[in-house]
Amino acid sequence: MPYLTAPEDLSALLPGEPSYRADQLRAWLYGTPVLQPSDMTNLPGSVRDRLDPLWPFSVEEQQEADRGRTVKWLFRAPDGAAIEAVLMGYRSRVTLCISSQAGCAMGCTFCATGQFGFERHLEAGEILAQVAYARAHLRAHPIPGSPDRLGNVVFMGMGEPLANYEHVRESIRRMVEVMGMSARNITVSTVGFLPGMRRLADEPWPVTLALSLHAADDGLRETLVPINKRYPIDDLIDAAADYRRSKGRRVTLEWTLMDGINDTPEQATALASIAAELRAHVNVIALNPTPLSSERPPEHRRVEQFVGWVERAGANVTLRDTRGQEIDAACGQLRARRSSG
Ligand code: SAH
Ligand code: SF4
Secondary structure, three states: OHHHOOHHHHHHHOOOOOOHHHHHHHHHHHHOOOOOHHHOOOOOHHHHHHOOOOOOOEEEEEEEEOOOOEEEEEEEOOOOOEEEEEEEEOOOOEEEEOOOEEEOOOOOOOOHHHHHOEEEEOOHHHHHHHHHHHHHHHHHOOOOOOOOOOOEEEEOOOOOHHHOHHHHHHHHHHHHHHOOOOHHHEEEEEOOOHHHHHHHHOOOOOOEEEEEOOOOOHHHHHHHOHHHHOOOHHHHHHHHHHHHHHHOOOOEEEEEEOOOOOOOHHHHHHHHHHHHHHOOEEEEEEOOOOOOOOOOOOOHHHHHHHHHHHHHOOOEEEEOOOOOHHHOOOOOHHHHHHHOO
16 A cells, blocks of 8 residues: 555565666656556556555545536545545536545534544545545546646545644645645645644645634634634634735635524624635535534525625625535535445
8 A cells, every 4th residue: 555655765665676666656656646556557567566455445435426527435444444535627627625534523513524523533645545546537537628637635525634733744745745736726624723723834835724614703603613612713813814924825714604503694794804804715605414413504595695795794705516415525424324324
């Protein structure tokens, strides 16, 4: 499982081979990833055999939606940990949503991953391998009408990336320094795990930071996002402002809209004022309902109304489409369905 070895240490997997073999292997793994070792055409058969299995997980399920423009994988690590990734093709870009943990300890009420609790952290190689797998898949099966290269990676699958800091950091290092991805096209989405936000600001890469806000006052936010009791909104705003200053990157505020909860004009106005203070971009998405929670998405008209209120209050806001709903492509939902039979 060569993705579990740091790219600089690959020669350890190939004892007795000339040193250029490790360079060739690194080029396959990180430059032009392929689905199986037999596709690594310039490596001799004896070397390819040693690379099997190539992936640190098996593909338990692959589903397509939106006429092939959304592809979702449920991967399974040898110890049984579930890893989800979703590939989304648009006209101008292809975006991959990846997981940083199997499960999540944060317990947000509306999130399928949170409802399941925490299984374990993913290793850097397991995180990176999701990106490599999607790139290999895209080369073998391009998405019609979309670019043939993976342009964007978002940490919006299972898990809280900043609670698995070292492994997430190392996966970003490999994406940027070894795969050659642009850090700006990598988005780390956080529930507001303050120490991680502070550390990320000190890293050399200008990755995009997305803060999952969902509520504009602590009273409401605590009912949706339990960790808000430890890291309240004002502290998160300070950390986001510092991130913006140190990286020169606009922060994104994520807002999952729930019927009768955070879809009021008061929340819209308060959100817009936080966005103005941070000069942040607001991303609104209607809740994807999960089996175990009572929250529901507002009607479509109300969603558009909310976006209008935020906009008129002066914020820069976009409404995100809910891709792949028919395959449960939201946070943790494919696994949720399988586990409930
Ligand atoms: N733990 C990180 C990243 C993973 S969740 C975070 O919370 O930011 C990625 C995004 O999906 C977050 O903005 C999260 O609030 C949102 N999300 C979770 N469950 C959802 C659901 N059922 N419907 C819509 N968005 C959801
Ligand atoms: Fe974890 Fe994010 Fe889900 Fe909250 S929304 S439970 S932090 S994955």
